[in-house]
Amino acid sequence: MKKPTVVSLIKKELQTQLFSPADRERLNRLARIDEIEPDPEKPPRLPAETVACLTSWGSPRFTEEILTAAPDLKLVVYAAGSVRPVVSEALWKRGIVVTSASAAIAIGVAEHTLGLMLSTLKRVCRFNELLHQGGWYHQEERVKIREIYGLTVGVVGAGHAGRHFIRLLKNFEVRILLYDPYLDPAEAVRLGVEPAASLEALIPQVDVLSLHAPALPSTRDLINRENLKLFKDGALLINTARGALIDETALYEELLTGRLTACLDVRYPEPPVPEPPLWKLPNVILTPHIAGGVTDNMKRLGKYALRELENFFSGRPPVYPVTERDLERMA
Incomplete structure (x- = not known):
């Protein structure tokens, strides 16, 4: 045949x-x-x-x-x-x-997001730097560690990556909030998360905010000068979705205060332009768009x-x- x-x-x-x-x-x-x-x-x-x-x-x-x-x-x-x-x-x-194959890519994105979250909360990059300089205990840095137990994690976007990240989070004792304007509240219940009525309602509650929304005209600068002020002191912002979701100039200015930490796998544009110089800040972890599949x-x-x-x-x-x-x- x-x-x-x-x-x-x-x-x-x-x-x-x-x-x-x-x-x-x-x-x-x-x-x-x-x-x-x-x-x-x-x-x-x-x-x-x-x-x-x-x-x-x-x-x-x-x-x-x-x-x-x-x-x-x-x-x-x-x-x-x-x-x-x-x-x-x-x-x-x-x-x-x-x-x-977006669902297949999403698995890697979610895994990378979890890795960034855990390693940043635990200050792995900072301890690696310090230990290469000598010494061991560094009590002044140990007290800055945050651990995932009992934290509130916000997820923005219930697409393939957001849902897989939620599945991974289920292995930890955390509270999970989800914002997606297309999501039926009943579906949020099935996912085992708490739906948020708006992004502005979500942000003040979370210790970690992870972006998994698509890059659309409606999501351009989703994180901006106004809602960056709503984050808790010490909060962690993770973007493994698309760089255009964040107003990078506004983020840079907020990060200069030392209130927040950011993990960015994606930028806008890519390769990123020299300004704002996010790469100079100690409270930014950067990876070169490697979350999905390499x-x-x-x-x-x-x-x-x-x-x-x-x-x-x-x-x-x-x-x-x-x-x-x-x-x-x-x-």
Whole structure:
């Protein structure tokens, strides 16, 4: 029996990061995999018999020209986060199913968020610096440690990353508050968290605030000069979502007071501009957008893509479909 045709529009170097040898074998058993190296100067010519496409970062947008060549295309699997770079009006009109690996990426984001929270509360970076200079006990620093027991953690955004972070927090004795304007209060109860009516109601209550909202016009400068003043003294702000959620100039000015600590994995723009010089402040922990997937976690994205194809060919529904309407509230 002739195998169905799946076209990979993923860069070869990225393919090796996404798919383990074992998963690559499973793909080849499942379908005939045609590989087309993406070229930004030249749209790919899909074989007419193409039924599904594998895509990821760097894959082309599915324009009318590309789609016309493949009338049997039914599925676009996006082994990355936001599908915006590949979708088009022409694709939606054809009713082609689109799936995203954002849920797979979210696991790494949540894990990184938890790591930043625990290590910062425990002042790991500061103690590492001090111990490299000599000495051991450093009582003057030990008294500044905060531990997670009994703290109140606020989560902003109940998407995949926010929900997985909540699941991780369930391993600790903490109070969890959640703000998401799209969340049904009954769903918050099912998640085992306390819903907050607004961000302004949430902020004054929390010891830790973790951002997991999408970057949309409505979320630009979600954390700003006005609500930064609402944070408790000693609070910790974590952003592993998108840099545009924070007014960095306002954050810098607030951090200069020493009242708050911030952990930032994302900036706006990236790479960040020299001003404001957040990197000079001792109460800022910075990582270079490494939360979602860099090495080992990339294989989880490949596993997700394989699962979506297996579901498609067996007649099962997609695990993480994305519709045109979903984009209204997705990054």
